[in-house]
Amino acid sequence: MTTSDQDLDQTSTEDLEQLSTHELHDRALHRAEKHLDVKFFWSLLEMIPAAESASGDVGEAEFDSQVARGQISDALHSGDGKLGEAMRPVFIDYLRKHPRA
Numbered sequence: 001m002t003t004s005d006q007d008l009d010q011t012s013t014e015d016l017e018q019l020s021t022h023e024l025h026d027r028a029l030h031r032a033e034k035h036l037d038v039k040f041f042w043s044l045l046e047m048i049p050a051a052e053s054a055s056g057d058v059g060e061a062e063f064d065s066q067v068a069r070g071q072i073s074d075a076l077h078s079g080d081g082k083l084g085e086a087m088r089p090v091f092i093d094y095l096r097k098h099p100r101a
Contacts, residue, residue, distance in 0.1 A: 028040070045068050048064055049061040049062070049064045049065045049068075
C-alpha cells in the first residue's frame with residue numbers, strides 16, 4: 001500500500017469515526033441490502049448476542065440466540081408439510097437460477 005493509499009484509508013476511517021452510530025448502521029445496512037451481502041447480515045446475526053451481553057442486556061442476547069436457532073431450523077425444514085408446499089415457488093425459482101444444483 002502506498003503512502004497516498006494509507007492516507008485515503010486513514011481519512012476514510014477518520015470520516016467514518018465522525019458519524020453517529022445510527023448513521024454507521026444505516027449506511028452499512030443500506031450497502032449490504034443493495035449488494036445482497038448475506039455474509040454481512042450473517043455476521044451481524046452471529047455478533048448481536050455477544051454485543052447485547054457486552055452492553056448488559058443478557059436476557060435479550062439469550063432470546064436472540066434462541067430465535068436465530070429457530071430460524072435456521074425453520075429454513076432447514078422448510079420443505080416439510082404445508083410450509084414446504086407454500087415454499088415450492090421459492091425452491092423452483094432458486095433452482096432455475098442455479099440449474100447445476
